[in-house]
Amino acid sequence: MPYSHTHRVLVALDCIIFGFDGEGLNLLLIKRNFEPESGKWSLMGGFLNDGESLEEAAHRILYDLTGLDNNYLEQFQTFGAIGRDPVERTISVAYYSLVNIEDQDVNAIRSHNASWISLTKKPRLIFDHDLMVQEALKRLRTKAALNPIGFELLPEKFTIPQLQKLYEAIYDTRLDRRNFSRKILSTRLLVGTGEKDMSSQTKKGQLYTLDAHEYARQQKGNYSFMPELIMADF
Amino acid sequence: MPYSHTHRVLVALDCIIFGFDGEGLNLLLIKRNFEPESGKWSLMGGFLNDGESLEEAAHRILYDLTGLDNNYLEQFQTFGAIGRDPVERTISVAYYSLVNIEDQDVNAIRSHNASWISLTKKPRLIFDHDLMVQEALKRLRTKAALNPIGFELLPEKFTIPQLQKLYEAIYDTRLDRRNFSRKILSTRLLVGTGEKDMSSQTKKGQLYTLDAHEYARQQKGNYSFMPELIMADF
DNA sequence: TATAATTGTGTCGCAATTACACAATTTTGC
DNA sequence: GCAAAATTGTGTAATTGCGACACAATTATA
Numbered sequence: 001m002p003y004s005h006t007h008r009v010l011v012a013l014d015c016i017i018f019g020f021d022g023e024g025l026n027l028l029l030i031k032r033n034f035e036p037e038s039g040k041w042s043l044m045g046g047f048l049n050d051g052e053s054l055e056e057a058a059h060r061i062l063y064d065l066t067g068l069d070n071n072y073l074e075q076f077q078t079f080g081a082i083g084r085d086p087v088e089r090t091i092s093v094a095y096y097s098l099v100n101i102e103d104q105d106v107n108a109i110r111s112h113n114a115s116w117i118s119l120t121k122k123p124r125l126i127f128d129h130d131l132m133v134q135e136a137l138k139r140l141r142t143k144a145a146l147n148p149i150g151f152e153l154l155p156e157k158f159t160i161p162q163l164q165k166l167y168e169a170i171y172d173t174r175l176d177r178r179n180f181s182r183k184i185l186s187t188r189l190l191v192g193t194g195e196k197d198m199s200s201q202t203k204k205g206q207l208y209t210l211d212a213h214e215y216a217r218q219q220k221g222n223y224s225f226m227p228e229l230i231m232a233d234f
Numbered sequence: 235m236p237y238s239h240t241h242r243v244l245v246a247l248d249c250i251i252f253g254f255d256g257e258g259l260n261l262l263l264i265k266r267n268f269e270p271e272s273g274k275w276s277l278m279g280g281f282l283n284d285g286e287s288l289e290e291a292a293h294r295i296l297y298d299l300t301g302l303d304n305n306y307l308e309q310f311q312t313f314g315a316i317g318r319d320p321v322e323r324t325i326s327v328a329y330y331s332l333v334n335i336e337d338q339d340v341n342a343i344r345s346h347n348a349s350w351i352s353l354t355k356k357p358r359l360i361f362d363h364d365l366m367v368q369e370a371l372k373r374l375r376t377k378a379a380l381n382p383i384g385f386e387l388l389p390e391k392f393t394i395p396q397l398q399k400l401y402e403a404i405y406d407t408r409l410d411r412r413n414f415s416r417k418i419l420s421t422r423l424l425v426g427t428g429e430k431d432m433s434s435q436t437k438k439g440q441l442y443t444l445d446a447h448e449y450a451r452q453q454k455g456n457y458s459f460m461p462e463l464i465m466a467d468f
Numbered sequence: 469t470a471t472a473a474t475t476g477t478g479t480c481g482c483a484a485t486t487a488c489a490c491a492a493t494t495t496t497g498c
Numbered sequence: 499g500c501a502a503a504a505t506t507g508t509g510t511a512a513t514t515g516c517g518a519c520a521c522a523a524t525t526a527t528a
Contacts, residue, residue: 002321002322003244003281003321003322003324005244005281007244007281007282007283007284008242008243008244008245009242009243009245009282010237010239010241010242011242011243011245011314011325047237047239047241048241048243048314048325049241050241050323051316052316053314053315053316054312054313054314054315054325055314055315075311075312077309078288078309078312078327079288080245080282080287080288080289080327081287081288081289082285082286082287087236087237088236088237089284090237091245091282091288091327093312093314093325142380146376
């Protein structure tokens with residue numbers, strides 16, 4: 001026998017998808033060609049289906065758009081203000097995701113009318129999506145200071161200066177090269193490949209990869225990655 | 235016109251209510267005398283009503299049980315596993331609250347068949363409420379290391395050793411009196427009242443209150459309260 | 469009234485972070 | 499092709515912050 005309480009609502013999921021292009025943080029946004037708010041920009045979202053957990057639904061939506069699974073995905077807040085969706089009472093469980101911008105499935109993205117857009121040039125989004133992005137960034141900042149999750153935004157092989165640029169982008173700050181390098185190497189998370197970066201522009205630094213074992217360990221354990229970056233306010 | 239998507243679900247809210255009795259953390263739990271799972275222990279919860287935001291609903295539920303408003307209340311996670319509620323598909327938005335255990339409304343609590351129970355003696359709870367408590371404690375630990383929210387669990391006037399016992403309870407650890415005192419006083423959050431603690435047992439330490447202005451500032455701002463307590467894993 | 473426990477304040481040493489210098493390599497501009 | 503500018507890698511000194519510990523004052527205990 002179901003509960004006698006009868007107020008049932010639509011449950012949506014919205015994904016704030018972060019990418020890093022070597023310079024700044026980007027968001028994967030959709031230019032809607034469907035109602036409501038057709039023609040405007042929004043986050044990628046969808047509705048919770050029957051027989052599907054929140055986690056599963058978020059993964060499904062992310063896979064739909066990027067063709068990628070196994071991306072970093074974390075629930076961070078549920079939005080339920082009255083009138084946040086003008087069509088019908090809907091609450092939205094918001095997730096943020098960190099993806100390697102090079103791995104994207106161009107066709108999947110194009111078919112959804114989506115684009116990578118620099119966070120600094122973000123257009124106004126529909127509903128309460130601007131608020132969601134703001135809160136996702138806060139959470140990302142806190143999380144990335146406590147756990148080594150930044151690597152999810154980089155290719156498998158990367159240089160230390162690339163990694164530094166990423167953290168400078170996340171925290172909108174400048175870091176000292178030498179101290180950053182020493183700090184990162186002291187975590188023992190990186191393994192040098194001996195190779196040099198042969199990519200287009202910058203033919204310099206040594207390429208590193210993650211030490212998978214250390215990475216898994218430090219993801220889970222009680223640990224503080226770069227406490228000096230903590231901005232609290234989360 | 236409503237969305238054609240038809241899968242609407244019940245939205246519940248559950249509150250993990252923390253209190254501090256001078257020794258350890260306590261939870262305000264309900265011994266259910268209603269179905270389902272009558273006779274078993276659970277968190278205080280309820281359903282989202284029409285025309286009510288998540289925040290409002292959580293406050294309503296908390297007020298119902300404690301007779302208190304203006305308590306510290308923060309959403310921390312939404313639980314949506316299949317079958318988490320055996321009666322009907324329900325997702326639950328979980329909040330944790332910090333209340334001053336001395337301010338409680340005894341009648342309201344009794345009428346709900348609720349009791350304060352030490353976290354160390356927590357019985358098994360219904361549904362996924364054990365998981366909720368576990369996650370709430372994780373979040374409390376991270377949050378309390380980053381922001382000065384611990385005071386919400388204490389009376390208006392308190393001694394530094396009381397405050398220390400609280401942090402020792404939250405982090406299940408022992409702290410050095412002298413270092414703790416120095417650290418706390420350096421935050422400029424406390425204002426000495428000159429009075430001494432004249433309460434029953436312990437007739438000693440000086441009573442302090444919060445500097446309301448500093449407290450409000452450090453709640454909001456980018457700040458790291460006691461980074462050495464961070465346990466990450468959140 | 470003596471003893472034990474609690475509170476308040478101070479000092480020292482170590483570790484971590486910050487600030488800054490220099491050499492090697494690569495790109496850029498002519 | 500060569501000099502200048504920029505980037506990378508590594509080192510070192512000064513400062514700061516935290517942990518460990520000593521001691522005096524006050525209050526409870528017996």
